[in-house]
Amino acid sequence: MVAVGGADIIATMPQTVNSQRAARTTTGSPFSFSAPSGVSVFMTQQLPGHLAGPLMATYSRLPVSFERGDGAWLWSVDGRRYLDALSGIAVCGLGHAHPGVREAICEQASQLVHVSNLYRIPAQEALGDRLCDAAGMERVFFANSGAEANEAAIKLARLRAHGRGIQRPEILVMENSFHGRTLATLTATGNRKAQAGFEPLVSGFVRVPYDDLGAVEIAAGNRTNIVAVLVEPIQGEGGVVVPSAGYLAGLRELCDRHGWLLMLDEVQAGMGRTGKLFAYQHEGIRPDVMTLAKGLGNGVPIGACLARGEAADVLGPGSHGSTFGGNPIACRAALAVLDALAADDLPAHAAAMGERIRTGLRDALADLSGVVTIRGRGLMIGIELDRPCADLVATALSAGLLINVTAQRVVRLLPPLIIDNAQAAQIVDTVAHIIRDFLCVDATDAAITPEA
Numbered sequence: 001m002v003a004v005g006g007a008d009i010i011a012t013m014p015q016t017v018n019s020q021r022a023a024r025t026t027t028g029s030p031f032s033f034s035a036p037s038g039v040s041v042f043m044t045q046q047l048p049g050h051l052a053g054p055l056m057a058t059y060s061r062l063p064v065s066f067e068r069g070d071g072a073w074l075w076s077v078d079g080r081r082y083l084d085a086l087s088g089i090a091v092c093g094l095g096h097a098h099p100g101v102r103e104a105i106c107e108q109a110s111q112l113v114h115v116s117n118l119y120r121i122p123a124q125e126a127l128g129d130r131l132c133d134a135a136g137m138e139r140v141f142f143a144n145s146g147a148e149a150n151e152a153a154i155k156l157a158r159l160r161a162h163g164r165g166i167q168r169p170e171i172l173v174m175e176n177s178f179h180g181r182t183l184a185t186l187t188a189t190g191n192r193k194a195q196a197g198f199e200p201l202v203s204g205f206v207r208v209p210y211d212d213l214g215a216v217e218i219a220a221g222n223r224t225n226i227v228a229v230l231v232e233p234i235q236g237e238g239g240v241v242v243p244s245a246g247y248l249a250g251l252r253e254l255c256d257r258h259g260w261l262l263m264l265d266e267v268q269a270g271m272g273r274t275g276k277l278f279a280y281q282h283e284g285i286r287p288d289v290m291t292l293a294k295g296l297g298n299g300v301p302i303g304a305c306l307a308r309g310e311a312a313d314v315l316g317p318g319s320h321g322s323t324f325g326g327n328p329i330a331c332r333a334a335l336a337v338l339d340a341l342a343a344d345d346l347p348a349h350a351a352a353m354g355e356r357i358r359t360g361l362r363d364a365l366a367d368l369s370g371v372v373t374i375r376g377r378g379l380m381i382g383i384e385l386d387r388p389c390a391d392l393v394a395t396a397l398s399a400g401l402l403i404n405v406t407a408q409r410v411v412r413l414l415p416p417l418i419i420d421n422a423q424a425a426q427i428v429d430t431v432a433h434i435i436r437d438f439l440c441v442d443a444t445d446a447a448i449t450p451e452a
């Protein structure tokens with residue numbers, strides 16, 4: 001039996017070595033679910049806090065553990081079924097246990113799991129061809145994660161600059177952005193809380209507000225060493241922020257004018273999630289560099305940094321590398337993902353399902369002033385409330401739905417691209433219920449709180 005509650009885990013550990021762990025596990029705040037009206041409550045356990053036995057406390061884990069998935073459904077170890085409206089944070093776009101991905105991984109595992117990049121890897125070359133054709137790019141470097149893909153982009157931009165005699169190149173990045181947790185990508189990330197305590201950060205980044213072309217123009221006037229812009233086409237962790245129409249095209253124009261590289265971080269928005277294979281395709285532009293990860297392997301770790309034109313030839317032998325990057329299993333999984341996205345035109349399906357969910361939520365929540373906006377593109381959806389709402393994640397879980405809250409006040413939905421109408425309707429119903437209850441309970445609390 002697998003224990004999911006912190007107390008259960010502690011009970012299985014020898015007493016002598018675990019007094020400290022036991023003490024830590026009891027420091028998690030008590031977990032009480034308020035049952036949303038009209039939805040069944042599954043969980044009544046205590047929160048184990050952010051602690052899970054020997055693991056470093058880097059994540060605030062919920063008191064549930066999954067053992068099986070099928071499409072948009074997940075089953076916990078205690079047999080409960082959950083609808084996944086998060087996809088492992090935009091990873092499992094094809095849903096869980098996708099047959100094409102499963103077969104590709106199993107077949108490759110039975111032949112060859114790993115071979116060094118000192119040798120040619122046919123699946124890697126095939127995937128490179130497919131991605132470059134789809135994206136209008138020329139070359140690709142394979143990594144293992146989004147952060148690593150962005151590291152490759154940052155190194156590429158710097159190396160290109162040094163080749164042009166710019167010794168202290170700067171990359172323009174955005175406020176409210178997220179690019180990863182390595183030191184360079186953390187520096188590029190526009191979130192002081194994520195950076196705090198990790199100083200000294202990396203030099204060579206200039207930050208401007210997102211969706212503000214004027215600020216980019218001012219930076220261009222003030223700084224002579226800018227060599228590239230690194231930007232998310234839609235900000236994900238920052239709260240599902242969709243920039244104004246014309247923003248990416250404006251950046252493209254500014255990059256062309258100043259000889260900068262336009263580097264798009266499509267780690268979250270790419271691979272069909274927004275209704276096009278790549279989010280930049282909504283604006284009819286093409287970046288010089290694009291990074292991918294998350295949905296590319298449907299759960300098998302893989303990242304990619306694609307480039308075209310002059311940028312495609314910057315990284316040469318010895319300039320960058322990765323032991324596992326472009327591993328045969330990861331590449332076979334990604335090839336299966338591309339097959340499935342094309343076979344079922346899943347980007348178009350994501351666009352239709354996303355529209356359905358946003359419209360449903362707008363109808364259901366129209367009368368609530370606590371709902372600031374319902375926004376997004378395709379199946380990248382944010383519902384911004386007028387107050388912090390992190391508790392909604394646990395409430396949704398108790399109602400059998402996986403969601404996320406980001407930027408403190410934004411309920412984020414990233415369901416698998418394969419969801420059907422009934423699942424979309426269930427997402428709308430449950431999310432509308434829990435938000436309505438949350439805002440109304442909050443309002444009642446406010447009404448009965450005596451004035452200071």
Ligand SMILES: Cc1ncc(COP(=O)(O)O)c(C=O)c1O
Nearest residue numbers: 145146147178179180236267268
């Ligand atoms: C836009 C974006 N870039 C980069 C990353 C980092 O990806 P990873 O966690 O795979 O390193 C993320 C992760 O959330 C992301 O959303």
